[in-house]
Amino acid sequence: MLYFECDYMEGAHPEVLRRLVETNMEKTLGYGTDAYCEEAREKIRAACGAPEADVYFLAGGTQTNALVAYSFLKPCQGMISPVTGHVNHHESGAVEATGHKVIALPASEGKLSVAAVREYIESYWADENYQHIVEPGMVYLTHPTELGTLYTLPELTEFSELCRKYRIPLYVDGARLGYALASDANDISLLDLARLCDAFYIGGTKCGAMFGEALVVTNRNFVGDLFSIIKQRGAMTAKGRLLGVQFSTLFTDGLYAGICRNAIETASMLVDILRSKGYGFLAYPVTNQLFVIMEDSKVDSLRKSVSFSLWERLGDGRSVVRFVTNWATIREDVARLGELL
């Protein structure tokens, strides 16, 4: 069986694992108050050029997104998301469970347009009955998006300007941020994210960590005490140093983006094969997720020997399927997949 199902099928990158093993029997205090967490925070602040930023370590992406909604949004505010955004579609209603609407706007190739968001916000404030309508209280983007595409630095800059004009936070979900940073098509750095966003998270689970995400908060105007909120939401890792050790390792010697480069290279190899065989793509492939249009019959036969996601039945005899590479993908597997395609 070949595995291109998702980017979290293995455990940790060997270097991360080595450090977890090495520190396993050390005794540290809990809840992120240990020296490894502090060390990791410092490295992340340095990598982001944001010495004043708060950094919180969390166990997963849905947890992080819901936490941000809960702690940043005021009552009656909602979170603007592309209709294809993870918070809108694949988190079992986690944001709504915190009491807030996801305001889903149309997306193109997984991306929100600044124009559409601007128009929505302006229309909201122009409406005579705006107080009866959920207030746009945050903009949520994913980078890379759920369709593997990337925002550009000018786009992110415009989103930032728009959000600051309306005094609402801009938040970027970076579940796969490492694969953006490693992509040749990307022009948004960690420094840009820290400068332009109010909060974003650096995904670990899908990018080399055993588990864990690092939430970077540059704007402290949120409601309530994040430490307590993390505890309250069951998102506090008792042995916080597990996260500190991992992120400290990932942010040493450029490991984070470095190990993700393999995913980009193997994805690129796969794109070439797919193109050579005439397959089309749902979205232009630039990171580690490829959304490929395929005959249903081919999908069925391929599933016997390859694990991958069936994204969407198009209803015309074709489907969209997703192939994902990651830091651990082996070139031989890509080649074998190529033969089966």
Added chain:
Amino acid sequence: MLYFECDYMEGAHPEVLRRLVETNMEKTLGYGTDAYCEEAREKIRAACGAPEADVYFLAGGTQTNALVAYSFLKPCQGMISPVTGHVNHHESGAVEATGHKVIALPASEGKLSVAAVREYIESYWADENYQHIVEPGMVYLTHPTELGTLYTLPELTEFSELCRKYRIPLYVDGARLGYALASDANDISLLDLARLCDAFYIGGTKCGAMFGEALVVTNRNFVGDLFSIIKQRGAMTAKGRLLGVQFSTLFTDGLYAGICRNAIETASMLVDILRSKGYGFLAYPVTNQLFVIMEDSKVDSLRKSVSFSLWERLGDGRSVVRFVTNWATIREDVARLGELL
């Protein structure tokens, strides 16, 4: 000034008021346990042909809708609504504040289509990752709709069959139900609602009561004790008999639909005037709300002497405006409006 702004500008219908005055100094127990409430419940059950139904009296529509979401939906379930539905657009996120997503589907003239709902539900259950997606847990309709249109009995029957097939409640928001019942275009009776829906409410606030809505529940498979939930949500009227007296009056001698008939007749008179002057409508007018397309300049001049809602700027020099009649509308006012148009 002429008033066509909404259908809740006056107090109570004189007959309702008379009964409130008459009973004012009587002493009754609170919380809906009095004889007036019981009497009103019996009359409503009789009018609905539903001797087993539970009837709860509440103070307002948003309160009732949020209560139904809170008490009927399980965690991770959402409420399907037309995108123009009141719960989706004009309740400040009341449903989401109970922790549940409003699943907004496209609407035509304010109405959901059964086909669209069926497709959504079927797609949901066919999705391999359905457990990561908010489950469709209820269908919410408004009758008449927010655009004044009406579902037909065959449509409601189909919705009912679909919901029963998938074992989810069908809930009808009847904030203006009296105006549906009084419309010549309507073929859905209270008996149909009780037979086909799991819950619906009979709007009082906009239909002759001073305030109040009667929630009729025919399916008792909801989660939790509704009496306590009503109390918990601050929706319990201490002097419950105020609601009992009003609904008992409205359900005596056909008063409810009877008094709403005036709104239909005056609306019809206004439709004729508007048509004769060449105005177009956003939705075919059959109840007491008329959505009229008007030049912006006309809107501006008319607002000086008439109170009405600016529904939507079309952006092409025209707007949609809303004129509303009710049980208290005077024919002379319609005629005077006609002269100004």
Added chain:
Amino acid sequence: MLYFECDYMEGAHPEVLRRLVETNMEKTLGYGTDAYCEEAREKIRAACGAPEADVYFLAGGTQTNALVAYSFLKPCQGMISPVTGHVNHHESGAVEATGHKVIALPASEGKLSVAAVREYIESYWADENYQHIVEPGMVYLTHPTELGTLYTLPELTEFSELCRKYRIPLYVDGARLGYALASDANDISLLDLARLCDAFYIGGTKCGAMFGEALVVTNRNFVGDLFSIIKQRGAMTAKGRLLGVQFSTLFTDGLYAGICRNAIETASMLVDILRSKGYGFLAYPVTNQLFVIMEDSKVDSLRKSVSFSLWERLGDGRSVVRFVTNWATIREDVARLGELL
């Protein structure tokens, strides 16, 4: 049957009712934006000596308390209440349903002591693990208390100083405030409440209104937009002027405290009778609620001809029962009750 069950058995005070009838057919805009609401707000601000205060009209007490919890408390904050406080015991968990703990502290005769609250808050902040514990985020008092007792001005002043020291709001539930204002034992005025509290509500439902409470907010540091929150929570009265008319009437010519005086006088008459017959009290009676200790056999026989609350079985052959008077209580009824005791 004689009725001493509660203070909300009748409808509205005749003068309030008269104004509702008089204004019934006037047309006004909704949601509290009408002239009657504005007039009532002005009169209340004047009576409170608080020209800058925000005044919101709501339909009931539980609704108001939950609204205050929801809009004033930050995540992870709780509301300190006496264990006998209405929010802790008789609102079906309304505050907790907004996501916040009620921190119940011991009470004496229904009253919290400043010393106990101070000690709790100081211990909280001294605890090494305070971030794992719900933060005291508000102090909730009732005046008169659930046992009919009164705070003194020095006590309220101390609570105010304590809350300001710790920058948390002091909130007073005045469901029966009129009966405090009319009591000879009371030394807290509306001006004191406005000066010392961050928010309090002036109860209408139990004090002469048909229904309604006036929430006075002097400190605007709450989270979110109260108008929208009121809408979201289903606490917005569409025909807002119903509340405006009532409170404007109650705050004309001292009607509010004036009509409550009858309750104090009839309660006092009943206290004298009870004392003369040797009955004891659970709490010293100074307002319109009397908590009387009575043999169980007497309770049972009295219930045949008098409606009153059985407060608590003491388990020793005696019970605590509650007799309540109000603005409408007739002296003849008190005399007849006296004969039956």
Added chain:
Amino acid sequence: MLYFECDYMEGAHPEVLRRLVETNMEKTLGYGTDAYCEEAREKIRAACGAPEADVYFLAGGTQTNALVAYSFLKPCQGMISPVTGHVNHHESGAVEATGHKVIALPASEGKLSVAAVREYIESYWADENYQHIVEPGMVYLTHPTELGTLYTLPELTEFSELCRKYRIPLYVDGARLGYALASDANDISLLDLARLCDAFYIGGTKCGAMFGEALVVTNRNFVGDLFSIIKQRGAMTAKGRLLGVQFSTLFTDGLYAGICRNAIETASMLVDILRSKGYGFLAYPVTNQLFVIMEDSKVDSLRKSVSFSLWERLGDGRSVVRFVTNWATIREDVARLGELL
């Protein structure tokens, strides 16, 4: 420095870590659908003698407790807990944040008494106004308790009978369950828990796992789909097999209770030393947490070389401090602590 601060200062037990390393590069599907999770579930079901039980793997205790409250309690229901229970005191209001009251009853040595719970429930249902009061909807116990004490099998049996009589779930928080199972004073087995409780969790984080808890559910009458709820609450571990591998290892060859035995033996060694030096205990020490009464001056000097918790200042020159042992505690450290005492 000597460490007796808590039982989660190290990483994983070496055998658990070995299996995590060994399986690290295997590719598995996510969300607990892999073979390791299935294997762990089977082993746990076997150990509990509950072949029909559902087993869910979660990342932490607060997360698990809040999940149980959210998915088992109906609106207006609360969770009965000893006042010293973790859900009441040390989870930042996690249960209340799900909308439910923690009904805190007095505790003795950390334990609830069946009699007190019975009386509370009976009083509730006997109250004429019970519908205005939060309904007791679950009983929450911790075994061992927060003070290290143990329930007895007769006590647990009585709790079970009481809960079944009133048809409410009995839930046991087993954050430190391994230390109960390894204690000579314990007579409650996994089979008893599965037989008598509706749900309980087997703590991993404090008992040898790197992280993770196993929630065992024998009664499926909860509200909603637990898989989706876990996802919604951000409690779904993407790489679910991390938890499967750990619990499969812990439930092989009796490892779970076996490794916890060391904590009991070293705690017992420490108890002997403390007794010999005349120290008293807050609660009778039978598991791995010792609550010792100590002069404040001794506390201050000891803290220079030993890490331990200051539990409570008694205010009379003495304090309660907590020493905790775990699976990794070394006898030499206990001996050195003994010398310092």
